[in-house]
Structure formats: structure tokens, C-alpha cells
Amino acid sequence: MSRYRRHVIYPTVGTVLLVLGELLCAGPLRAVCAQTSALRPGESVGQWRLVLDGKRAEWPDTVATTSPRRVQAVGRRLLRHLRRKGHYYAALDSVSVDTSGARSKVRFYARRGPRVRVGALRLEGDSAVPATDLRTLMKTDEGALLRPDQLEADIQRLLDRYEEAGHPLAQIRVAETRLVKGNPPTLRVGLRIDEGPALWLRRVEGPDDARTTPELLAHLAGVEEGQSLRDYDPDVIRRRLQEHDLFDKVGLPQLRVVDDGGAVLRIPIDEASPGAFDAVLGYLPPSQARASGQLVGSGHLLLKHLFGGGRTAEFTLDRRPGQTSIVNVSIADPYLLGLPLRVAGRFRGEQRDSTYGKRIYELEGGYRLGNGLELTATLSRESVRPGPTGTQIRGAQQQIPRATTLFYGVGVRYRQLDRSQNPRRGLSLNVQLSRGRKERRLRRVSASGDTTRVADSFRQERLHGRARAYLPLFDRQVFVVGGDGSVLRSRDHDRSDLFRLGGATSLRGYDEDRFLGNVVARGLFEYRLQLDRASYAHAFFDLGYAARPALDAATGTEGWHPGYGLGMKLQTALGRISATYALNPGVQSPADGRVHLGLSVGL
Numbered sequence: 001m002s003r004y005r006r007h008v009i010y011p012t013v014g015t016v017l018l019v020l021g022e023l024l025c026a027g028p029l030r031a032v033c034a035q036t037s038a039l040r041p042g043e044s045v046g047q048w049r050l051v052l053d054g055k056r057a058e059w060p061d062t063v064a065t066t067s068p069r070r071v072q073a074v075g076r077r078l079l080r081h082l083r084r085k086g087h088y089y090a091a092l093d094s095v096s097v098d099t100s101g102a103r104s105k106v107r108f109y110a111r112r113g114p115r116v117r118v119g120a121l122r123l124e125g126d127s128a129v130p131a132t133d134l135r136t137l138m139k140t141d142e143g144a145l146l147r148p149d150q151l152e153a154d155i156q157r158l159l160d161r162y163e164e165a166g167h168p169l170a171q172i173r174v175a176e177t178r179l180v181k182g183n184p185p186t187l188r189v190g191l192r193i194d195e196g197p198a199l200w201l202r203r204v205e206g207p208d209d210a211r212t213t214p215e216l217l218a219h220l221a222g223v224e225e226g227q228s229l230r231d232y233d234p235d236v237i238r239r240r241l242q243e244h245d246l247f248d249k250v251g252l253p254q255l256r257v258v259d260d261g262g263a264v265l266r267i268p269i270d271e272a273s274p275g276a277f278d279a280v281l282g283y284l285p286p287s288q289a290r291a292s293g294q295l296v297g298s299g300h301l302l303l304k305h306l307f308g309g310g311r312t313a314e315f316t317l318d319r320r321p322g323q324t325s326i327v328n329v330s331i332a333d334p335y336l337l338g339l340p341l342r343v344a345g346r347f348r349g350e351q352r353d354s355t356y357g358k359r360i361y362e363l364e365g366g367y368r369l370g371n372g373l374e375l376t377a378t379l380s381r382e383s384v385r386p387g388p389t390g391t392q393i394r395g396a397q398q399q400i401p402r403a404t405t406l407f408y409g410v411g412v413r414y415r416q417l418d419r420s421q422n423p424r425r426g427l428s429l430n431v432q433l434s435r436g437r438k439e440r441r442l443r444r445v446s447a448s449g450d451t452t453r454v455a456d457s458f459r460q461e462r463l464h465g466r467a468r469a470y471l472p473l474f475d476r477q478v479f480v481v482g483g484d485g486s487v488l489r490s491r492d493h494d495r496s497d498l499f500r501l502g503g504a505t506s507l508r509g510y511d512e513d514r515f516l517g518n519v520v521a522r523g524l525f526e527y528r529l530q531l532d533r534a535s536y537a538h539a540f541f542d543l544g545y546a547a548r549p550a551l552d553a554a555t556g557t558e559g560w561h562p563g564y565g566l567g568m569k570l571q572t573a574l575g576r577i578s579a580t581y582a583l584n585p586g587v588q589s590p591a592d593g594r595v596h597l598g599l600s601v602g603l
Contacts, residue, residue: 409434509563
């Protein structure tokens, strides 16, 4: 059984050619470096100079200088620099040492010599990949100037091609380098290809104590057991796994090969915590609707990676202003039956004091097409039941009708971020369009003053969208721009149908659920200073819009609502701490700002 090493070139082209140059010019180097005895012990060198072919030349930046007693080492570095440029006949004629001043001066006199061109270039052992394909990939041509860096890049391309053909263990050896004297001299190069076995993946393994199943690891890594290992790249596999928040750290995958060509891929991973509890507490200052300040908040319990398959379960309890409570429960399997298929079930219960209660049951499915793109479909049932206040008649009809709506919809998601937490670069997008029929029953006052019970039904259409773009500015500085929006199209509108805007997760300078409308939107602009991979401080500006249709006896309204503030998210030993302070143009003093504090603790 052998361990996989990617892209082996032995010995390297640069090593072979530099050794060749040493053999050609080792004698002159030893002779000229004997002159370093003119230096006094402990003396420092003030200046290093270079004369090439009788002309003054700039000292190469890549040639490091050293102590005055190591002039011979500097000379060897200088020769290596010239040979890497293709001057394999480069030689040092002499070295002069000037000790007349306070600091010694050393000057090297060198000759470049003729540049070597490529003579015959032979490839041996190329059976799995046609020789014509290999020649096409190479930029090094016979008769061209010999450039070791280009030749090594050519060999890397050849090895990549063998990986595509299912031979990731291929090796290329420099089998022949023969110098042919002439004007100019040429170098005959022979490359021998050891293709190695055609590998297939026997199984995928993780650490012995890992919760993640081997099937999920294989799926996330983009490999399939029993199939040929084509395009195998451990760096790509590692990058794919690091994009998921299931893992805190991913090591470089290791490949073990047995004699029959079967391979075992072992991926070292450190898994993230199996869950988290988040608590958010907000303070709303006194306002026209409240004589005193009020505390609001929410608790969120997340269980993730259940049974090692990436499944999640969430429970959220949200306390809003007034006597409003919201409960959210969801369960999701992102890799159903090992397929790129996500299935999620959700329940949302909302109680608005004694006005109405709303229940939503939703089933969502998503199919991943690759490169962060996912197509989604949703089916939901929503029911509204009025409370004592909601059954009262306002204007000409009951304030909150008894209603049931069945929605179905489609959407698209796109997510391409450099990391899941605190991204520095990337884009995320989520758009959902749904359509349904609402059936309702209510009491209505006729023109004659009689109260009658009526029932009707009509179609409704909804559009939800969310987008974020992360743009790096300078070191650890990121600009975030995005928006959220919802639109409802309907023949008639009820208060229970409308969207709400405002609070810690939307328009941060205002109370939770401050605005109501059938069209709501928010533009987001943030400047972030990243403190580490999970922490940052930020300044933000929100611009909200809400348009509300005429309801009951109230006329329709619309308006723009800006908000701004500061915040931070810090990863600590206790957990992730977040804080925001936000204002809007209507506040009387800075003491009226909205403050939200959050703590997320791993389980």
C-alpha cells in the first residue's frame, strides 16, 4: 500500500540544470573566491557590485548578500541566478575587494556566456494519454531558449492531464540532460513518464470519532465510491469541505493505494459544535404608543448535523412589542438519500394579542445544480383565526376575516461565499415566487345597515427576495451591500396578509414590526472591519420602504424610512456576542436609540 504524493517531478528540472551549470563552472568560482582573504576578520561589507560582460549591472534582488567571510556563497547564489535566466555557461572571472575605506567594497566580474536552446525533447512512457495531447499542452518547443520555470510548468500541465485520465499517481522523471556544444549550444532533454495505476475510489473515511457519515463526506467532497478517480485534487476537496459550516477545520486529504488500484481517501476533519443556543435581547425606548421603555427578545435553539447526515432542527420563540408572540419550528435534510436534494418542513405560529392568530405549515424542496445554484419549490397552507378584537366590525366589515390560503411556488437560490461565517468576498441570492387562492368568511354591513355573513375567494401572488454582496476593500475591510423585499398582489387585502418591517433583523433603527404594508423593502449598506475569521465591527445604513393599502376606515400610506448605527460581533470563549445601536431621524436624543444584544453559545 502506498501513500499518494501529488505531482512528482524527480529530480526537478531546475535541479538538473543548476547541477549542470555547477559542473561547467565550478573551477573558476573556486579560483576567484580565494581573493576573499583580503578581508580583515570581523569586517563588514558596505557595498556589493556586479559587472556583467564589462558593463556595470544592477545587483539582482533575488541574490541575498551575507557576511564578508561568505563571499564564495554569494558568488554561488549569483551564478544560480544567471543560470535560472538560461545562461548555463555563466562564469565569474574575478572578485575585487577594496579595503581602503571604512567599509569594504566587493565587486564581482562575470560573463553571461551563450544562452542554451532546447535541442531534442523526448517523452517516454505515454500510453494512457496520446503523445499528441501531451505535446499540445507544452509551451516549450524544440529550438526555443531553454527556460526551466516554463518547462516545469509544462510538466505540471502534463500531470494534470494524467489526473483527468484517472492516473493521479503519475510521476515524471528527468531521465536525460545532454549538452551539445555548438553556436548556440543545445540541451537534449528526455522525460520519462511513470503513469501509475488507474485508480478507483474504494471508500472514504473520516476520523474514528467523527459524527459525519462517510457517505456525506464523499458527497460534499464531490467524489463517488466505486468510480475512477478522475480530476483528483486534494486541495479542491479541502476547499469544498471548508465551505460548509459543518466543520471548524479541514486537513489535507490523504490517499492510500493498494495493489489492485483501489484507493482509500481519508479526510481529517474537526467538526463544528452539534448545535447552538442564541438569545437576543432588545430595548425599545418610550414612544407615542408607549409611556415607558420595553424589552423584547427571542430565543433560538439550533441542532445541526443530526445523526451525522447534516440534518438540522430549529426552534425559535420570539417576543415582539405589545402582546405578540411568534413560534418557528423547522426540520431539514439537506442531502436526502445522498442526493443533491434538500427537503425542509416548517411551522410558524403567530399570535397578535387578541386580534388574530395565524398558523403556517410549509414544505420546501431544493435541487442543487452545482456552483452554488439551487432550484426550489414550496407548498404551504396558511390559516387565520380572528380573536375577540379581530371579530369586531370596523368600517363596513369584520376587522380580521377567518381565512385559509394554499400557496405553491418556485424559486432560485445562489450562494458563493469564501467562507460561511464573516465572509470577505462573494454573493448570495434567494428569490421565491408563490401563488395561491385565499378563501375567507367574514361579517359585512350592507348599505341598508344589516349585518350579513359572506364568503368569497380570490387569487394572491407573493414575491420574496434577499440579496447580499461582499466586496473586499483593503486588508480586513469589507463593504456589504444588499436588500430584502416582499410584494403581495391581491384583489383585496386583510391586515393579517401584510408584511411587517422594522427591528433587529430588518430595519434596525426602528421598533420591531414598526411598519406594515403589501410592499416592503430594505436597502442595506455596511462597512465592516474584520477582527478575525468570525468577528467584526461594522457601521451600517438601512433604507426602508413600506406601502400600505387602504384598510377598513384607514387610508393607504407609503414612505421611506432611513436608519443607521454601529455594531459588532465577537467570537469569545463564552460564545459569539453581538451588539447593535441604531437610530433614525425621528429620535429626540441619542438615548432613544434602539439597542440589541445577542449571545450565541455552542452546545
